[in-house]
Amino acid sequence: MTHVGAVVRRGDTVERPAQPHAPVLHAHLRALAAAGFDAAPTPLGVSEDGLRERLGHVPGEVPLPPFPSWALTDEALRSVAALLRRLHRASASLPVDRTVHWPAELADPEAGSLPDSALILCHNDICPENVVFRGGRAAAFIDFDLTAPGRPLWDVATAARYWVRLSGEDPGAARRLRVLADGYGLTAQERAGLLPTIERAAKAARAFTERRVRDGSPVHLRALADRGGWERWDRHQAWLAANRAALTERLLRDAR
Ligand SMILES: Nc1ncnc2c1ncn2[C@@H]1O[C@H](COP(=O)(O)OP(=O)(O)OP(=O)(O)O)[C@@H](O)[C@H]1O
Ligand SMILES: [Mg+2]
Structure with a gap:
């Protein structure tokens, strides 16, 4: 969405602002992985205050504007x-x-x-x-x-x-x-x-x-x-x- 500047990479993990229902989204990502879809970040947890989430960093290139x-x-x-x-x-x-x-x-x-x-x-x-x-x-x-x-x-x-x-x-x-x-x-x-x-x-x-x-x-x-x-x-x-x-x-x- 529009978290300009709020997404931070730390090595193999990414920290970003969490949605209020982040625990549901993390369960969804785990269920997708269990169903065989491995092409999404691994959910690693939500901060105690619920404001930040941690996800596995996916290696590769993300096109940003102007798109290559x-x-x-x-x-x-x-x-x-x-x-x-x-x-x-x-x-x-x-x-x-x-x-x-x-x-x-x-x-x-x-x-x-x-x-x-x-x-x-x-x-x-x-x-x-x-x-x-x-x-x-x-x-x-x-x-x-x-x-x-x-x-x-x-x-x-x-x-x-x-x-x-x-x-x-x-x-x-x-x-x-x-x-x-x-x-x-x-x-x-x-x-x-x-x-x-x-x-x-x-x-x-x-x-x-x-x-x-x-x-x-x-x-x-x-x-x-x-x-x-x-x-x-x-x-x-x-x-x-x-x-x-x-x-x-x-x-x-x-x-x-
Ligand atoms: N798990 C990840 N693996 C690799 N790159 C990531 C991951 N999460 C975020 N990024 C990089 O950070 C950028 C922004 O992250 P994301 O799309 O999750 O948040 P956003 O809310 O859209 O933020 P923004 O408004 O800054 O684009 C992505 O376009 C991508 O380049
Ligand atoms: Mg985005």
Whole structure:
């Protein structure tokens, strides 16, 4: 999330601000590891006051802006998608506890109305800064702060918004979306639902930004100004709506 400067590495461990439900997140990371997903930090404990947590440091490279070209290749994206699928396979074998106070702002808005069988614990923040790469391929996900119940497709949609430039500036956007869908192994039904889900995720992300800006958050005010203000959001959302049909057709074309 936005703990600028508060994440400290000490040798093999990382110390960072802890979420109020950090013990639940640590149990989740342990359960994922027990279910065979080893591509996440090892949880090492929460401080007595509950304000800091310790995690194992994952060796590798994390792309930070301006993102290096190796992080923006189709190969890198394919590996992120495949790793997300692995995370979801493991997550699908675990129960979803709806009584936990999961962060809701950027979570799947449909989770509340869906049966447990449709939900997993999504990561919800698969941005480049939260992926550790080794040899140009995704090796682990970090920063599980936004984990919350949702449809697997929601996690794919939020990842798409981070890894594919969806505003008409990238002529390869349709191809990149297809790389993500194929790398993950989306079903035809999921492919048909991806664009509407991305549009819903864009709405949720915009509402989140609007609230932070209204509250005067310096980080979000600066990010908004640096990235072209509300006009940029308008263009992104208009482009998604205008290209929904063509992008969906490309996702479904000859899909297995
Ligand atoms: N377990 C880890 N292994 C390797 N690197 C890590 C680990 N945890 C954090 N980092 C590094 O620290 C950065 C920030 O950590 P993290 O994503 O956990 O927190 P954040 O709340 O997003 O912080 P920030 O706002 O500073 O990005 C990551 O982008 C990554 O480079
Ligand atoms: Mg992060």
